[in-house]
Amino acid sequence: MSQTPFFKTDCPSCGAPVEAHSASAVTLVCGYCNSMLVRKDNGVVDSGRDSALLEDFSPLQIGTSGTFVAQRFTLVGRLQVQYDDGAWNEWYALFDDGRAGWLSEAGDLYVMTMPVEIDNPPKFEDTQAGFSELTFQDKHYIASDVRKISLKRAAAQGEL
Structure with a gap:
């Protein structure tokens, strides 16, 4: 990841400097x-939401x-999601080649996800843990955990 920010501005709430390294990040x-700031045109607007992490x-x-x-990748943002049984982190990863992905962290389990093109992707609402199957690049996958979450119980850091 380049150390030179893609985008620089000042926080409209407190005036502190804010930088983004990812061209695809829309939230800082x-x-x-x-x-929580949302990128708009050549600046940012304050969404009015406090995003303090636990x-x-x-x-x-x-x-x-x-x-x-x-x-190679660098973590440039974090979404901390809370649900009834606890919390986990989704880290926004920016790769040196410009692609982005998400590194999920739950306890000592880590999973990297990246966008891919597949024919007829399964619908989330039809996915069931232990039953839903997918074959991708000659590998067979079975959903082991499926959760609906509310971002009302989430906090963020960095850029997303």
Whole structure:
């Protein structure tokens, strides 16, 4: 990931500098006041939402880098989702080649997802844990966990 930001501006809520490294990120969180900002044209607007995270002692942080399928990536954002049984993190990963993905972190389990084109993708509402199957690139998958979540119980950090 390039250290040079793709986009720079000031937070409309507190005036602190805000940067984005991903051309595809549409939401930024001010690192000073936790305001959730939405990119619009050549600036940002304050969505009016506070996005403070719960401390979860994750070993991952904004700026952590790694390699997935021989491609380097850097974590540039985090969505922390709460549900009845706990919380998990979805990290927005920006790859050196410009692609983006999501690294899901739940306890000590990590899953990287990236957009792919498939014919006739399954509908979420029809997916059932333990029953729904998918074959992709000659590999067979069975859904093991399916949850509907509400982003009303979510917080964010960095860019998404």
